[in-house]
Amino acid sequence: MITIGIDPHKSSLTAVALDPSGQIADSIRLPVDGAVVGQLLAWAQRWGPRRWAVEGAAGLGRGVAQGLAVAGECVVDVPAQLAARARLLDTGHARKTDAIDAASVAVVAQRSRRLHRVHPEDQSVVLRLLSERRDDLAGERVRVVNRLHALLRDLIPGGARRNLTAEQASALLDGVQAMTAPDAQRQQLAVDLVADLRRLDAALAANTTDIAAAVEAQASTLTQIHGIGPVLAAKIIGQTGVVQRFPTRYHYASYCGTAPIEASSGEQRRHRLSRAGNRQLNRALHLVAVCQIRTKSPGREFYQRKLAESKTAAEARRALKRRLCDTIYRHLTRDHLARQPQP
Known part of the structure; x- marks a missing residue:
């Protein structure tokens, strides 16, 4: 399969095609305008199975990534940090050009299996x-x-x-x-x-x-959860995006920053609080947890059970946020399946 890496800029982009062995098959530089997606498809039609890799598909590369996704192409999002690391490891020097950057984006797409696929905006x-x-x-x-x-x-x-x-x-x-x-x-x-x-x-x-x-x-069912109204539901759905990009609830919890990070060493097994993840989602979960703790709800009962287990108030609240994260993931998954056309 041919992998095409794209290094986008505000007024231009560079695309480099790599064959399965990692050799450059061809490259092209195009101005970013209304015809750029059509020009890319015309340039790439010589190759059958192909996959596009766009650096920063949610930033400068959003336009071309969405255009290719709407056209039915397979597009993945390559974080700029991964592309920079691949460039340094692959070239062994710090020289930087648009063609080298685009090739590094393609290399990341060839070697990584955990890149997010770009879906048309919904x-x-x-x-x-x-x-x-x-x-x-x-x-x-x-x-x-x-x-x-x-x-x-x-x-x-x-x-x-x-x-x-x-x-x-x-x-x-x-x-x-x-x-x-x-x-x-x-x-x-x-x-x-x-x-x-x-x-x-x-x-x-x-x-x-x-x-x-x-x-x-x-048609979201998130508002059925105690403490979530339309405003918080919009925040959660908007920040989550396409829920199927999270294979399991554990991946979603890591993205929300509610999954603890293992920090073990030798025979000592311990975990620490995660400061990573989407802070907007983490804050939304915090608001829901505080609402449930202050009012009569299943979340309050769970929180009190954790306190009875000698957990501190902060630890009990974090445990409730983790439980709420799983509940929200289930609702989002069911809502997504309910919107799919029936065979």
């Missing part, structure tokens, strides 16, 4: 985009409220309450009588920030509605 990408937009809006709202608090502290003795809304801030500003030019400027800036706060609240409300509709269109 509804999970919509949920990820909506979830990321919500994070941006929420972060901007926090910054606006903090700026507003700082101004109100200078305009009003004692400042304003912590959970400040646009209506409350507007009412406070109506009672302010600016005595100096700086205070007048502070008041005007505060009025502008209140308008920004209203705009962000409206955008967050619209985003919440869009997320709820998208989760319903996905």
